[in-house]
Amino acid sequence: MNDISQGLLAALRLIVTFDAELWEISLRSLQVSLTAVIIASAVAMPFGAFLAVQRFKYRRLIISIMNALMGLPPVVVGLIFYILLSRSGPFGVFGLLFTPWAMIIVQIVIITPIIASISHQAMRELWAEYHDLLISLNTSKWQRIKTLIWDGRRNLLTAGLAGFGRAIGEVGAIMIVGGNIEHATRVLTTAIALETGKGDFALALGLGFVLIGLALFVNISIHWLSRTERERRW
Amino acid sequence: MFPLCLSNVSVARRGKSVLGPVDLVIDQGGPTMVIGPNGSGKTTLLRVMHGIERISEGTAAWAKPDHANHAYVFQSPVVLRRTVAENLSYPLYLIKYAKPEINTAVEYWIERIGLGKVANRSATRLSGGERQKLAIARALIRDPKVLFLDEPCSNLDGQSTREIETLLLETAAAGTRIIMATHDMAQARRLAADVVFMKSGRIAETGLAPDVFDAPKTSELKAFFKGDILE
Numbered sequence: 001m002n003d004i005s006q007g008l009l010a011a012l013r014l015i016v017t018f019d020a021e022l023w024e025i026s027l028r029s030l031q032v033s034l035t036a037v038i039i040a041s042a043v044a045m046p047f048g049a050f051l052a053v054q055r056f057k058y059r060r061l062i063i064s065i066m067n068a069l070m071g072l073p074p075v076v077v078g079l080i081f082y083i084l085l086s087r088s089g090p091f092g093v094f095g096l097l098f099t100p101w102a103m104i105i106v107q108i109v110i111i112t113p114i115i116a117s118i119s120h121q122a123m124r125e126l127w128a129e130y131h132d133l134l135i136s137l138n139t140s141k142w143q144r145i146k147t148l149i150w151d152g153r154r155n156l157l158t159a160g161l162a163g164f165g166r167a168i169g170e171v172g173a174i175m176i177v178g179g180n181i182e183h184a185t186r187v188l189t190t191a192i193a194l195e196t197g198k199g200d201f202a203l204a205l206g207l208g209f210v211l212i213g214l215a216l217f218v219n220i221s222i223h224w225l226s227r228t229e230r231e232r233r234w
Numbered sequence: 235m236f237p238l239c240l241s242n243v244s245v246a247r248r249g250k251s252v253l254g255p256v257d258l259v260i261d262q263g264g265p266t267m268v269i270g271p272n273g274s275g276k277t278t279l280l281r282v283m284h285g286i287e288r289i290s291e292g293t294a295a296w297a298k299p300d301h302a303n304h305a306y307v308f309q310s311p312v313v314l315r316r317t318v319a320e321n322l323s324y325p326l327y328l329i330k331y332a333k334p335e336i337n338t339a340v341e342y343w344i345e346r347i348g349l350g351k352v353a354n355r356s357a358t359r360l361s362g363g364e365r366q367k368l369a370i371a372r373a374l375i376r377d378p379k380v381l382f383l384d385e386p387c388s389n390l391d392g393q394s395t396r397e398i399e400t401l402l403l404e405t406a407a408a409g410t411r412i413i414m415a416t417h418d419m420a421q422a423r424r425l426a427a428d429v430v431f432m433k434s435g436r437i438a439e440t441g442l443a444p445d446v447f448d449a450p451k452t453s454e455l456k457a458f459f460k461g462d463i464l465e
Contacts, residue, residue: 126315133312135286137325138301147324151315 007205011213014206022207026214029187032100032174033167034218036107037115041160044112048119048159049145049152052127063120069113074106078173081106085177098185102177107170111163118162122155123148157226161219168215188214235298235379236411237261238283243292245278253278253435255292265402265412267422267443270432271464276415277309279432280382283413302329305373307383311365313357318349321357321368325376343371347401363394370398374405381405383414387421399425419459423447431455433464 014022051063083089085097085105096102126148134144149156171189178185180194188211195204237259244254253275260266260283268276281287282294284306314321322340331339344353347367352360357368366386373381383402387395402425406412416422422429426443431454439452450456458464 130312130314132286132306132308133314136284136304136306136308137328139328143328147314 003201003205006202007209010202010206011209012206014210022210024183025186025188025191025207026210028100028185029168029189029211030214030218032103032187033107033164033170036104036111036167037160037164039104040108040112040115040163041156044116044163045119045149045156045159046145048116048121049123049148051116051120052123052148053141053144066113066120067117070117072110072113073172074110074170075172075176077106077109078176081109081173082176097177098179098181100178100185103174103185103187106173106177107167110170110173111167114166115159115163118159119156122152122159126152126155153226157222161222164218165215168211168218235296235300235303238294238296240282240294241292243282243294244290245282245287246290251290251435253282254290256282256435256437258430258437258440260411260413262411264427265406265414265425266428266430267426268413268415268430268432269417269419269422269458270438271458272417274432274464275435276417276432277384278435279430279437280306280384280413280415284382300379302376303379305376305378305381307366307369307373307381307386309384309386309388311362311369311386313360313365313368315356315358317354318357318360318368319344319353322372322375325372329376339375343375347371348397363390363397366390366394366398367401370401374410378410380411380413383412385415385417387416387418395421431458433458 013019051059051066081102082097084091085094085102086092087097096105127144130144130147130151134147139147169189171193174185174187175190175193178187178190180186180190186194188207192204192207192211195201195207238261240256240258240260242254243256245252256275256279258279268279270276278287282289284304285294285301286306314324316324319340322343323336326336326339344350347370349360349364349368352364357365360368370383370386381402387398390398399421402412402414412425414425423443426447428442429440429446430437431439431446431450431452433454438454439446439450441451446455447459450459454464
């Protein structure tokens, strides 16, 4: 209990004093995770809708693989990308290792199957509802996908937020490819891991509460901005 | 685009025959009422004519195929998760109508079906009758030559049924060919110019409405009119 109350106090002190390092780490966390979510969503959501409307030979296999990839171990992803992005690896020439972009890339790999799978599930249900109407209206495949994405945007928002939740809380992979370098690749989760390792549980908990607050803030803001709960138009 | 000729058409699902073999010619005129007991193949026949059902055998061909000139209203009205006005504009948006034309058409139809007050509300919050009127207006907004309706008034109250029937009669009078499935015999009598009677996936009898209703030829249709249970 003592650690928790100290953690709360530490969090409060960091926020009230506008601690520069906390702001830097928090903004980097947001920047990395939101960039990863935006890029992953741009790929995963149309892909989920495509899998819902299109029948082809290996569709079920692809859906099974996509669902299985939701459980991809982040540490393994981090390790693989460490090898790929290291100087001697095939993509070493780009010099991405230990940069925020390496962290974004591994987060994209981790969250794309999650967003795609949840999107596919939502789009499949909507497609079952719309199927006859859209076929009857002689719509093209692209028109069907666009319609599903637009009308299913609430569910897709949930898929995106699930991806964001996974990304903002991720530590293993970004620690490996980011390196937790101060003023360069340190984010909230890696900072928490570092402070825990140093035995400064109060500060680690403080950062943890900031992380939870940040995740809640983003979720609530997106719901508010998209008016999902304010207006009953759809 | 007429006539539509169905020649030896059969539909099977998972190896089980649900329609046919069926031979039928649909020419101008109507409204045509497709009647018959539940499970007799009325919906499948309509879907075949509209071109959204895979045919196992035979052919269903219009003299001049033009799918854009058909519209279909389903038994359970499908409404898009959009506002009432957006539901109406959707078919026109698909065929890239100009925005002023879309607005004019939407305003006209929204007033015609009496949903002006809820134009900007979600269509998913409408009552069953309002949903069905919206579905019919959405089908008619492209001014189709042929309108298929699959039991559009099942589960609706009397007032909604009357409003929809009035709309359909006006639509037919304006030149749209109406082909409608119903198991409501009173409604069939009110609307039909000609009748197709279906039983066990086959067409058991066809003819002009007065002939069919006043002097049915087959024992099945006589039994159906008597209210017997047909298997």
